[in-house]
Amino acid sequence: MALVRDFVNTTDHETGTDDLASPADLVTYLAERGLAGASSRASGADLDAAQRLRTGLRRALELNHDGTTGALPGLAAALAEQPVALTWTDAGAALTTTATGVGGGLARIAVAAHEAAAEGIWWRLKICASDECEWAYYDHSRNRSRSWCEYGCGNKLKTRAYRARKAAARAG
Numbered sequence: 001m002a003l004v005r006d007f008v009n010t011t012d013h014e015t016g017t018d019d020l021a022s023p024a025d026l027v028t029y030l031a032e033r034g035l036a037g038a039s040s041r042a043s044g045a046d047l048d049a050a051q052r053l054r055t056g057l058r059r060a061l062e063l064n065h066d067g068t069t070g071a072l073p074g075l076a077a078a079l080a081e082q083p084v085a086l087t088w089t090d091a092g093a094a095l096t097t098t099a100t101g102v103g104g105g106l107a108r109i110a111v112a113a114h115e116a117a118a119e120g121i122w123w124r125l126k127i128c129a130s131d132e133c134e135w136a137y138y139d140h141s142r143n144r145s146r147s148w149c150e151y152g153c154g155n156k157l158k159t160r161a162y163r164a165r166k167a168a169a170r171a172g
C-alpha cells in the first residue's frame with residue numbers, strides 16, 4: 001500500500017517536480033526502496049513504462065477519492081504488461097515478479113496494488129481533494145470519509161473559505 005502511495009507521490013503537483021524525470025532517477029528511486037539493485041539499468045522505455053503505471057494508479061486513486069469505480073484502460077494496459085506469476089511460498093499462494101532489475105521493481109509496485117485490493121484496503125488510497133495539492137494519501141478514518149491528505153489541506157481550505165465569507169460579508 002505504501003509502495004503505491006509513495007510511487008504516485010513521485011510527482012509533486014504543488015512544486016511541479018518529478019522524482020522520476022530520467023531513467024537514472026527511476027533506478028535511484030527503486031534502489032532506495034530495495035526494489036531493484038543500485039547497479040540496475042533503465043532505458044527510456046522503462047521510464048515510459050514507469051510513468052504509464054504511475055499515471056494509471058493516480059487515476060485509480062482519484063476514482064477512490066470520488067468513491068466511484070470505472071474502466072481505466074491505461075492502467076489495465078500497464079498492469080497487463082507486468083512480469084508477474086503466481087507462485088507457492090511459505091505463506092501460501094502469492095503473486096511475485098518473474099523479472100529482476102527495474103522491470104521487477106515496477107512489477108512489485110503493481111503487485112502491492114493487488115495486495116492492497118486483496119486486503120480490502122485499496123479503497124482507502126486516495127488523492128487529496130485540494131486542487132493545489134493532489135497528494136496521494138491513505139484514509140485511516142473509520143468510515144473512509146476523509147477528503148484531504150495529512151498535510152493540513154482541509155484546514156487550509158476551511159480557513160480560506162472562512163476568510164472569503166468574512167470578506168464577502170464585509171463587502172455586502
Ligand SMILES: [Zn+2]
Pocket residue numbers: 128129130133134135148149150151152153154
Ligand atoms: Zn493535500
